[in-house]
Structure formats: C-alpha cells, structure tokens
Amino acid sequence: MSREIRYREALREAIAEEMERDPRVFIMGEEVGRYQGAYKVTEGLFDRFGDKRVVDAPIAENGFAGIGVGAAMVGLRPIIEFMTWNFSAVAFDQILSNAAKVRQMSGGQFSCPIVFRGPNGSARQVGSQHSQSMEGFYAHVPGLKVVAPAFPRDAKGLLKAAIRDDNPVCFFESETLYSMKGEVPDPSEGDLLVEIGKANVCHEGSDVTIVSWSRITHVALEAAKLLAAEGISAEIVDLRSLRPLDEETILESVRKTHRAVVAHEGWPYGSVGAEVVDRIQRLGFDDLDAPVLRVTGMDVPMPYNARLEQHCLPQPAAIVSACKKVLYLE
C-alpha cells in the first residue's frame, strides 16, 4: 500500500525509523529540536526521542560537524543537519580534512559513518549567499558519498541507506522540494531502502536522454512534456546518487537515444555535470550522434531580483532547446 506524503515527511520518517532501529543514531543541528526544524523536517522528533538524540546545537557548524566526525569514529551514527548547505562552507574543513580522510590516514583502522544533510540550491530570492548548489564541492572528494534525491520515495530510501552506510554521506535536499508530494510505500511494507549509487529512469523515451538530479529533474519532466507535444520523446535519467555515479544506467539510455543533455542547477565550471559529460563521451563515444550539451545555472552569483534569478536558473525551455540542438532540429 502506497500513500502520498511530502518530501519532508519522507525524510522525517527515514530519520525516525532509523533512530528507532539503532540507538547509536542521533541528529544534531541548529533548531532541529525544540523549534521543530528550520524547515520542519525534524518536526515531532524532539518530543519522541528526547534531547539526548535530537540535539539543538548553537551556531557553530565547524564545531558541531567536527563533533559528529569524532563521535562517528568511536561508534555513534550522527546525522548532522545544516540549516542549509550554504553554511557547510564554514564546516568544509571538517568534512574535507577529517570525515573524508580518517579512514585513509588511519590505514583503515577508523571509519566515519556520518550523514551531513540539509537543503541545497536556490530557494526563492534569497540572494547569492543562500542560493548555492554545493554538491559539486563534495562530489569532488574521494572518501565521501553524495546523494541528491528528487522524489519523496527516493528521499526516504536513500536517507535510510545513508544512515546505515559506513562512510560519510552528504545528503542534498531542496527547500523547493520539501512540500512536494509523492508515493511512498507504507512502513508496514517493510524497510524502504534505496541503494546508493543507482540512478533511476523516471521517464522513458527514445529520442534524447536528459540526465539530471534533485529539483532539476522536475524541470526536466516539464521539458519532456513540452518536447512530447512536438513529437520528441525524451528519456530522463534521475541520478539520485552523484558519487558513486551510475554510469551503466546513463550509458544504457544513451545507447538507446544516441543523444544526451545534462541539466543541473549549479554552476557549469568543473561541476558534476561536467563529470557526467566526460563519462558519456569517453565510455559511450561510439553511441553518440551529437556532442553532449549541458543546461546549467548561469556562471554568476545568484541575483536577488526575481526575474534575474529565474534568468539564471535552468528553465524547461532551455532544456527543450538543448534537446533540439542535439537532435539537430535547432
């Protein structure tokens, strides 16, 4: 039996189920407890699990991210919430130099089973410092896993998998997705786990492949509708995991369509999108009938002005246009 629940509720269920299952799991972050979560992801958890396991932290991202890393090294399973991923910049050193390194530096003696999570990317007119897509910085780092689900079901299944993973996992949500509803199996049907490292074809098609993740998967779905109206059949590969990357699912789709567009919200320079393009051209060169194109956020800090902000973000029309270009129809 499936129910429709919101993305934030799916995340909450994942956290609650894992906390119920494993007493080593706790969540720490700003306003996660008594305030019920800045974006209400943790609503109700404080009352249910108490202050030992739902821990309100002061504004000290470097400090509490580091606390999480240390606790993970000696047997706990922390979930560290960043109010938004923008603020992870002041904790970057803890993730880059400690979480991603302790296993290697210790010759495999210690590991760091921790989840860093929070909303990522643009919200609405929150300006340049609060609109950044941070996933690329983290996907760059060996030792980390990076996931960015687009749908409530995947959000739940991936978060549960991330909490159980023995490695540090960076989990990217989106404020603009929190209220979105979607089908999620009832907990009575058993544990919903989505394997990290597996992409999902969320829309089948035959003429062109669109690779995307997180909020932009929904933009790609709109683009696919517009394309369908013009008789073009687009297939959408929703990556879900950015590291590891599911090469096989991407290539399988490209083998079918022979054309690919990669769409994402973050900046173009050296992004996960660039990595995807490299893999497609390197591993699928013979299957391609056109160069792979990208639709990305504009290569500028996000402006506050509403129109300019929309101008900077990937829109369905831009994805449509890129698809037509790889089909040599434009």
Added chain:
Amino acid sequence: MFRAPMSEDQDELLRLYGQMQRIRRVEEECARAYAQGKIGGFLHLYIGQESVGVGAIAALRPDDYVIGTYRDHGLAMAKGMPARAVLAELFGKATGCSQGLGGSMHLFDAEHHMLGGYGIVGGHIPLAAGVAYASKYQGNGRVTLCFFGEGSVTIGSFHEALSLAALWKLPIVFICENNEYSMGTPLARSLSLEDVSQKALGYAMARDRFFARDVLEVKARIGEAVTRAREESEPTLVEVRTYRFRGHSMSDPGKYRTPEEIEAQKKLDPLQKARDALVAVLGEEKLAALDAEIEAETADAVKHAEEAPEPSPDILEPTTYVGEFAR
C-alpha cells in the same frame, strides 16, 4: 653504597623516564633518517616536550582517548604505540601504524585508542570534542585528552570546540602545549594575552596552567583535570608551558630565536632532570643499563622500518571507502 628503597613516586618516575627517553631516542633517529632521505614530507619533532605527553597520558586509563596535532610521535608512543609501528609509518612502510598511508603527521592506533594526529591546525579540536561527546552518550566513563599548540588558540575551531564542550559538559581535557613559538611566531605576536588558559574564562570552563619541568607534576596536574572530566563530566583547558629544542619542522631555518635562548632552555630539560633525580637514588649504572636497553629497542625499530615492505597500491581503494569504491 647504601640506597634508600624506591618510593612509589620513584618507581613511577623511572617508568616515565623510560618513556621519555624512548621518545627522545626515536625522535633523534627520525632526524637522522630524515637527513638521509628515508623519511619524506614534514617532520615535527617532540624533543624537549616529552614530559607533557608522557606525564599527561600517565594520568589516563588505557581505554581513554588521545588526539593530537602533527607533532604526534611522542603522544602515540606514550599511548602505547610501539616504536616499530611509528618508525615504519614514517618510513612509509606497510607495517606502519597506518600502513604507510598516514606518515609522520597522522599516527593512528585503534587498539591503544590513539585517535590520530591531524595536519590542519585546530581542525582536530571539534573532532576530539565529538569523541568525548560519544563517551558521554555511551556512558563508558572514558576521558579524551586533546593536545594542540598555542597556534591553535587563534583559529575558530578551537573556540567552537571549547564553547560546545563547556555547554554540553563533555569529559575532555584540552591541553595547550605552549612551546612559545608557532612556527617562527612568538606568542606575543599571535595572542593578545600571555596566559593562554584565560581563554577558558569566556566559556566558564575550568583551567590550569603550569610548567612541564617535572613529569610527575604534569601527571598530577593533568590528573586533576582528568578526574574532573571523569567524575563531573566537566572539561578543562590546561596550558602547559614547554619548549621545543628543535625547529618547528625539519625545514625550519630557526632564525627567530637565538642559540643562547635554546641553550638556556636545554639546561631545564625535563628529561635530564628526571634522569638526574633517578641517578641520585639508583646510581648511574642502573640508568645506563636502562638507556642501553632503550638504545637496543630503538635500533631494532629503525632496522625494522628499513627492512619492512612497501605498501601495495591495492590498499588505496579499500582505505578510502568502507566497501565498494564510490566512483
């Protein structure tokens, strides 16, 4: 010649002298091996500061935790890491504590609860607080000792960690080894105050401050803080005044201090002081015999490090992720 029977203190002093001397000799061999090109990268020696790590760690239970900076050889050895594992690691060998992947700055030993040396100044202090956080969460009664230089006191992570440790009453002792210089910068040019322990005041944290000239005093004073951590779950900031006899690292030209200053400090060497006190009770012969034993152990460790195999590239992926590599 008549000698008074050894008191408990003298017994302990002999044990701690042995540890300090082992560290000193290993460090000297490291310097030599570095000059011969057998050790690469950065090398930060603990010579002159041995009484801090040895005295402090002597106040611990075996299951307590130690975390430090890149100046970690002495801490690792005091926590129980064998000289062979230290030297093999510095030589980049497969039998090193971290299989040759960590090197001098990153000595880890899960068995002895040595949770590593870290290379980003101050970056390990929140992590140490997290280890103490876990001890409190798990109720295992363990105390964490976190070592750092006074250079760490100027960076944000130090303050965030102290702030949180005080707020959440974590069982941890923050030990600032104030050796007067952060690389070439004397204390007066990096901090606006001379008494580093005062930094605890803003966090309503207990504090202490003393010179590390007597290893037994270090043990006793850190012991008070360890008791506070274990019994009251309260953190302490302890500033231990010390001095490094060698450069910051092997590449330090040392122009920021005079040879006279270093010579004057060497006259206060806590290691020599411990030896002199022991000789007065036990006689030179007994100490010479112990030194010879340590000499042999050190030579064995160097030989082991030289002969040990190199790690294979096969270990790179499995030591990056648990399970399958995420590519």
